[in-house]
Amino acid sequence: MSAGEITVTHNAAAHRFEATMDGHLSVAEYELTGRAMVMTHTLVPPELRGRGLAERLVRTALAWARAEGHRVVPACSYVDAFIRRHAEFQDLV
Numbered sequence: 001m002s003a004g005e006i007t008v009t010h011n012a013a014a015h016r017f018e019a020t021m022d023g024h025l026s027v028a029e030y031e032l033t034g035r036a037m038v039m040t041h042t043l044v045p046p047e048l049r050g051r052g053l054a055e056r057l058v059r060t061a062l063a064w065a066r067a068e069g070h071r072v073v074p075a076c077s078y079v080d081a082f083i084r085r086h087a088e089f090q091d092l093v
Contacts, residue, residue, distance in 0.1 A: 008060040028057035037070040039079040
């Protein structure tokens, strides 16, 4: 499965974005505090790393934050590094 085939869903009740591949769940978790979306954790199982899952999860989460008018607090080290590398998302911080 390529990164283009990854389907990410927003599980609002669990405060996370999810993708399942080869029977394994990957997530980008967040908390909402007022108008801030605090990105707390990104988890991709070791056997799925290197397939673009974390990037797809975070891109989807950041696009949702933008659409909803949220500011983003990158408490997760992966999200922090991702935003620093991608100028198109830096205005959300």
